[in-house]
Structure formats: structure tokens, C-alpha cells
Amino acid sequence: MPELPEVETIRRQLCAAGVEGRTIEKVHIEWPRTVEPLTPSVFCKQVQGRQLEKIDRHGKWLIFRLDGKENLLVHLRMTGGFYLTQGALKEGKHDRAILQLSGGLNLHFRDPRKFGRWKLESDVVGHASRIRERVSDDGHKLSEYREDCPTIVGLGPDALTVTKAEFFQSLEGQNKVLKALLLDQSFVAGVGNIYADEALFEARLDPRRKSGSLSDAEKLTLYKAVTKVIKAGVRNGGTSLGDGQGNYVDLNGEAGGHREKVKVYGRAGQPCVVCGHPLHKTQIAQRTTVFCTHCQK
DNA sequence: GAAGACCTGCTA
DNA sequence: TAGCAGGTCTTC
Numbered sequence: 001m002p003e004l005p006e007v008e009t010i011r012r013q014l015c016a017a018g019v020e021g022r023t024i025e026k027v028h029i030e031w032p033r034t035v036e037p038l039t040p041s042v043f044c045k046q047v048q049g050r051q052l053e054k055i056d057r058h059g060k061w062l063i064f065r066l067d068g069k070e071n072l073l074v075h076l077r078m079t080g081g082f083y084l085t086q087g088a089l090k091e092g093k094h095d096r097a098i099l100q101l102s103g104g105l106n107l108h109f110r111d112p113r114k115f116g117r118w119k120l121e122s123d124v125v126g127h128a129s130r131i132r133e134r135v136s137d138d139g140h141k142l143s144e145y146r147e148d149c150p151t152i153v154g155l156g157p158d159a160l161t162v163t164k165a166e167f168f169q170s171l172e173g174q175n176k177v178l179k180a181l182l183l184d185q186s187f188v189a190g191v192g193n194i195y196a197d198e199a200l201f202e203a204r205l206d207p208r209r210k211s212g213s214l215s216d217a218e219k220l221t222l223y224k225a226v227t228k229v230i231k232a233g234v235r236n237g238g239t240s241l242g243d244g245q246g247n248y249v250d251l252n253g254e255a256g257g258h259r260e261k262v263k264v265y266g267r268a269g270q271p272c273v274v275c276g277h278p279l280h281k282t283q284i285a286q287r288t289t290v291f292c293t294h295c296q297k
Numbered sequence: 298g299a300a301g302a303c304c305t306g307c308t309a
Numbered sequence: 310t311a312g313c314a315g316g317t318c319t320t321c
Binding site for chain 3: 002003006060075076077078079113115117183185192193194195239248265266287288
């Protein structure tokens with residue numbers, strides 16, 4: 001369920017809650033496949049006693065930078081999420097893993113569908129120097145600063161910080177159906193089904209179009225649309241939709257505020273906010289896709 | 298490119 | 310009770 005804005009929201013909340021800098025005193029693995037291919041006992045042995053120095057993100061992966069060699073990479077997949085408790089450990093119903101941190105703070109990984117994954121990796125993490133933005137609570141840009149960010153090998157540039165030049169370079173030589181391309185994490189990392197549909201609507205591009213058919217102007221429009229919807233999602237604290245148990249909630253159990261901003265995803269049959277024609281629902285790249293056949297060309 | 302696998306729980 | 314879900318990986 002969570003895409004980049006939801007993961008980024010969780011990352012910021014974990015930082016704000018003071019998780020960084022704490023030592024991992026004890027690890028509990030309740031669902032062994034969460035840490036595959038390691039066994040829970042090997043995983044615990046490698047992580048216990050390490051300091052959690054910093055929390056980063058690349059695409060939909062959270063990167064817990066530990067002292068020493070490896071980093072802990074967490075992918076929430078469809079239903080993963082974190083919450084914090086203080087003091088005596090009380091296991092929640094869908095908890096799959098728990099980190100007991102110094103100072104009595106417990107970091108619970110809740111994941112009803114058990115798709116989430118925790119990996120210990122040293123060699124897949126590289127570094128990139130990036131321009132980051134400081135943003136106020138109401139979403140206004142305060143300033144820019146340069147930061148050394150870990151990058152996961154095999155993932156494309158992060159959808160929140162991707163530059164126009166990187167985006168165009170990533171498009172080079174591609175000729176994929178646009179919907180499939182946006183979902184391809186090696187193209188741009190962090191876009192999932194919701195934001196792919198929203199970005200294509202924002203760009204007024206037909207999701208069935210091939211990327212090779214885009215003019216330079218359309219490529220630029222797509223770049224602006226992707227970064228715009230991702231940034232809007234982050235600003236609003238993520239999206240959650242009122243269907244099914246996969247509903248995203250943040251660290252505090254709050255639903256994402258981006259829900260009301262969604263223009264096409266989950267609105268099949270309802271009128272397009274631009275032209276009023278009913279929105280069309282279909283399958284593209286084996287994923288539910290909603291778009292306006294009238295506005296998106 | 299497409300289908301199946303991994304999973305649970307909510308909705309129709 | 311069947312069908313469906315925001316993600317990714319493996320196997321045709």
C-alpha cells in the first residue's frame with residue numbers, strides 16, 4: 001500500500017520521535033519470513049547491540065543506517081507500518097517484528113498481510129549527493145541544502161528528489177507503456193499505482209501511450225507531473241483510501257490527508273474533475289488503472 | 298508480456 | 310463466499 005509519500009511521512013515521524021541515535025537492545029521476530037533469507041536468530045544476533053544512527057529513504061525503502069557495516073533496509077510492501085510504544089513490551093496482533101531501543105522505546109512493525117521485508121545489506125547501498133528541501137509544516141519551501149544520501153543499487157532516482165536531467169536520462173532508450181514505466185522502480189523509485197495514475201492525469205497523458213512516442217515537451221510535462229503529485233502527497237502526509245484492510249496509517253495511526261486530493265485513483269465511473277466525463281477503469285500492466293479517455297491523450 | 302506466488306481481511 | 314487490494318519477485 002504505501003508508496004513514496006507514505007514511507008517518507010513515516011520516516012519523518014520516526015526521526016521526530018527521536019528514534020535516531022538509539023541502540024537496538026533487543027530484537028523480536030514474530031514472522032520469520034520478514035527477515036528471509038536470514039533466520040530470525042541470525043538476524044537478531046547481527047542487529048542486537050548496534051546503534052541506529054540515521055533513517056534515510058530511497059524510493060519505497062526505508063534505510064536504517066546502523067553503526068558498522070550493514071544497513072537495515074525495510075520495505076513496507078502492501079500493508080506494513082510502524083508504531084511506537086514506551087516501556088513494557090506488549091505485542092500487537094499484527095506485529096511481525098519489534099525493535100526494543102534504548103530509553104525504553106519499542107518500535108513495532110505491524111504488517112497484516114506479511115508481505116513486508118527487512119534486509120541486512122552492506123554492498124547494495126551507495127551514495128549520491130542531493131539537493132534537499134526544508135519544508136515548513138504547511139508545505140512552504142524554506143531552504144535548500146545538499147545532503148549525502150544512500151542509494152540502493154538497482155533503483156532509479158528517487159521520485160521526490162529526481163532532477164529533470166536524471167528523469168530525461170532515465171527515459172532515454174525506453175519504449176514502455178507509460179503506466180508500466182512509472183511503476184518500474186528502476187526507472188524512477190517510489191511511484192506506485194495511486195501516484196502513477198495521478199501523475200498521468202496531471203500530465204494529461206494516456207497511460208497506454210508508449211514512452212518512446214513522447215515529445216520533449218510531453219516528457220517535461222510528465223517530469224513535472226510526477227514530482228508535483230509526489231511532493232503534494234508528502235505535504236499532505238500520504239494517501240489512504242477507504243477500501244480494505246490495507247489502509248495506510250502513519251506512525252500515530254492517522255490516515256493520510258492526501259485522500260481528498262486524489263483526482264482519478266479509486267474514482268472510476270465518477271466525473272472527471274476537468275471535463276465531467278465519467279472516468280474509465282481498466283487493467284494496464286496487470287494493475288487497476290483509472291483515467292479520463294477524454295482529457296488524457 | 299503475462300500469470301502465479303506471497304498473505305490477510307474487508308466489501309459486495 | 311468470492312473477489313479484490315496500494316508491491317515485488319519468480320517463472321514461463
